[in-house]
Amino acid sequence: MAYRGGYRSSASRAVTGITAALVVVIVLGIVFVLLNADQANMVVNFVLAVGRWLTRPFANLFQMETVDQAVLVNWGMAAVAYFFIGSALARLTRG
Template sequence: MPTHTRVHTRGSSSAGRAVALVADIAAFVIGLWILLFLLDANQGNTFVDLVHDAATWLAGWSYDLFTFDRAWVQVVVGYGIAAVVYLFIGHALASRLSRR
């Protein structure tokens, strides 16, 4: 087996792991914001504000996709969709990269 094939495979595997890690981190940040919101965390806290800002940036495309009367449902669904999409697409892409 030529060396370049082995290196290419290892590189693809590393790329796949990196994509999966980024997707996991994005979903974690969004999930953390959902949890902080549901637990009624102090929105004046710097950490809570940082997590909220990051989650809002990550889920900006999905937050107003559906509207609900209750704020907690809006947050869970609006942000939750983004978390699931990041996990699904990220891991699908990572799997595809790892097979190369």
């Protein structure tokens, strides 16, 4: 398959990269919560703050018994939604 180059393929790669970064931040946030990472740590605090902002539309979507379960399910749903929306946008921008 030959490289076609151009604006559309660059846009597709950019959308894919941004989507991957968003999903990685959310998944890292889930891991930090499940492993009870020290929230006083600057990196952990930053990832959780960004994760909370990204997952705000999914906050309390499902009520769970524990915070860990709620983060796993609600943030997990957010990661899946970002993945599918980003994939669809990347497909639309592909040439």
